[in-house]
Amino acid sequence: MESGLNSTPITTNQRLVIVKYNAGNIQSVLYALERIGVEALVTDDHAQIKAADKVIFPGVGEASSAMRYLNERGLSDVLKQLTQPVLGICLGMQLMCRHSEENDTTCLGIFDEPVKQFKPLDATIKVPQIGWNNIYQLKTNLFAHLKEESYCYFVHGYYAATGGHTIATTDYVHPYSAALHKNNFYGVQFHPEKSATVGEQILKNFISLI
Structure with missing residues (x-):
């Protein structure tokens, strides 16, 4: 990966849509996009989602209720x-997987990886994981300009879990997928909208994907 972050604001005429549903961290994603000079439409309208140039599928919440809503x-x-x-993003990525252990939920199945619950053996390891962690083994242009x-x-x-679609890895309890990719679908477990300049670069990279 290249080592220098790209500080240039995005200039785009693309139609960017954020999927509106009952588990979206939508406002923080909108603010993050505004910081890099990008506007997005928040909608659950099928036609508008299909017509978008890029789609962001955010998520904070519980898997089974989110899938039921979808x-x-x-x-x-x-x-x-x-x-x-x-x-x-976050739950959005997990819902793109095959199955989640959270309330035994069948998910979208875009990625074949299963979603599992952290089960730390050491009581000093807190679950959920909350805070900053590093990502490594970065692949694809989603991580261009990042170290x-x-x-x-x-x-x-x-x-x-890590698997054939893993394009970034993180360690917490054990290694797992920080990001996934298959065809036109990307997912990140972390929150780029809360990840300062690194997260802004990832959002820029996504918007720049062809």
Whole structure:
């Protein structure tokens, strides 16, 4: 990865959509995009989501209730059929996986990795993980201009296992997927909108993807 962060604001005429649903950390994502000069539409309208150039699928909350909401409103099928770049954040990434141990939830199945609960053997290790942690083994242009071992902000008690779709790794209890990628779908376990300049660079990189 290149070592210098790109401080240039994004200039884009792209239509960027943030998926509106019952588990979105939407306002903080909007603020982060505003900081890099990007506007986004928050919507659950199927046609507007399909017509977007880029889609962000955020998430803070519980897997089963979030999936139930997506299924009831037909958003699950819409998300799985998208062909433009899609970025899942935190719970959004977990919902893009095959299955979550959180209330035995069948998820979207975009990534084949399972989502498991942290089970620390040492009582000094707190769950959920809350705070800054480093990411490494960075792959794809989602991490352009970032150094190995860059720090991002995490808040989660469940994690996606490492596998064939892993494009960044983090250690907490054990190694797990900090980010996933398959075709046009990307997911990050951390919160780029809360990860200072590193997170802003990742958002810029996503918006710049072809």
